[in-house]
Amino acid sequence: MLEYIILGLLMEGNMSGYDMKKTIDLSIGMFYKASFGSLYPALKRLTDKEWVSVAEEEGNSKNKKIYSLLPAGRESFILWLGEPLALSRNEFLVRVFFYDYLDDKTRHLRLTEYMHKLNQEIGRLHAVEQIVAGELAEIPDPQKHYFRVSVLSYGKHFFNMEKEYVEQLIKGAEQNHENKNQ
Amino acid sequence: MLEYIILGLLMEGNMSGYDMKKTIDLSIGMFYKASFGSLYPALKRLTDKEWVSVAEEEGNSKNKKIYSLLPAGRESFILWLGEPLALSRNEFLVRVFFYDYLDDKTRHLRLTEYMHKLNQEIGRLHAVEQIVAGELAEIPDPQKHYFRVSVLSYGKHFFNMEKEYVEQLIKGAEQNHENKNQ
């Protein structure tokens, strides 16, 4: 995934590996960690694939390398960005972080698909909860499984939170669209 | 972490590696994935450390191995369980899943500590949001950064959700306690 994050950062403008690390820490750092030990090898791979190009900054006499996005890199990035959103927190958020670069149609499709997945999960969790409640009623000390059972409730909290967020996202994107066409 | 999950499962009773995989998938599977390729080596390590013991089931003629918790394993598990809760979703939830085995006092302490951390994070995010809002007001096309900025809102949603969940957890644990003493 790191490779696509790098490509995404380069969509905004050229920068060095060091800058990328800083940008990642300050933006998606909350849910994605990048270390130099993973960043620099990733940049090497991207350069080898010719998805990005390097320019050694000579004027400043620093041994600093500025990376730029090549057309093949841009294509791969947009392709990756348009893939369906999976029910995995990090991937979901990283993609959404770059969703300003995705076309309105695909974006709306992916977000609605994701909503359906969330609803399915919530339904599934609800069913599991019913079963567990029945099982708990038949054992002597149900309170001894309080925390064990509570993680199901966490799941529901979590998916409902994501649902709210995605709903807001869709609404907000529509309003953005309207403003643009004014 | 997998080693501690195995120990936690064995707290409830003896089982085979295969059973562990099934149990994990059905309980914490939502936020923790275990594969046989990681499970079996982990069981090997635990046996070598003498934290668990193995019994080859012979009566059934199956080549099935039943694992049990040894005292050293139980100790290590309880020690691990009582460690402070970090702001990392998986670790947090896996520990809470096993919190029925933790003493009331440590449990209450760890949950309250975690609440403080959540409040700090929410405050920090709020501050970042203010700064970003100011920066957005000064650029020509703020709506072009709609999704990029929205992940901050996700962060707030997320931490507030966890806060609600932990609040509920603390309240529920207290009520459990009262019922026990009736």
Add this chain to the structure above:
DNA sequence: GCCTGCATGTAACTGGTTACATGATTGC
């Protein structure tokens, strides 16, 4: 002259995954 921050890189290690190999048991 020294500390901090900028800047790049690598080697050893860790904790996993995927895919494969093997074989017993159960139900139809």
Add this chain to the structure above:
DNA sequence: GCAATCATGTAACCAGTTACATGCAGGC
């Protein structure tokens, strides 16, 4: 007799971390 599921295990691989090594630049 065959498919599904139970059951264990390993080897190749992968993505990442930590710790280290190196050196320049700027401020005090």
